[in-house]
Amino acid sequence: MTAGAADPAIGDVVAERTVHLTRESLVRYAGASGDFNPIHYRDDIAASVGLPGVLAHGMLTMGLAVETIVPWLGDSRRILEYGVRFTRPVVVDPETGADLRIVAKVGAIDDESARIDLTVTCDETTVLGKAQVRVRLA
């Protein structure tokens, strides 16, 4: 069950989803965002700078994580602030891709706003730190 947008309580899961990333997702994000750093699509360059493989853009992970709660919010005007720390890289395998699991939970509430904590994991490992969205109460 997901909680209603009008009266969230601390601990409520307001939205969750799993997103399957492939190399195509990374190329699509590169084009849409203008971030053409080759570590996001070339295995040889990723390896040459010591990475375990081609990585998803941190801003792609940040962007798809917050989109998980937009249908619940109803209006993105309610988003006041959104911040993350990029703590772990998301390696996207050329054949099997990567699955990101996003769970959005109410972490705190005050008179006018709620803090939604986003937990984003890949293979059971948390990839974003302090991923928090401050939203205006409906």
Place this chain on the structure above:
Amino acid sequence: MSPVNPDLVGRTFPPTAPYLVGREKVREFARAVFADDPQHFDPEAARALGYADVVAPPTFAMVVQDQTLQQLLAEPDSGIVLQNVLHAEQRFRYSRPIVSGDELTGTLSVTGVRAIGGNAMVTSEAEIRDAAGEHVVTATSVLVVGEGER
């Protein structure tokens, strides 16, 4: 010794050239971040929420922020080399969402340079305003800049 010039702190760059947000660009970006809410795709759904046109996803602001960061990278005395840069933190503070039809400019200020071992943490704020000069969003990023190979 930090690889980054500490004199960058307090430096403010000229506003970027206006960026006109297009409807198809918003849709393209929305698909790329796996957005499925109609306010990003359907002008009627956006109008029902009180917007003039489709609403950009929250992290779309990075497209304008990126133009400001290019100014920082191009600064001859910065000491920052792109291949040694790691994105450590990102934050957005919104006055309102970005909407198709907006003409946005970003003004970057460097607010902190802190040496940590052989690296430097560079904090910068891009203040993004619309054509009327109203605040839309402030994008704050923390970059970790390594020394790399000399």
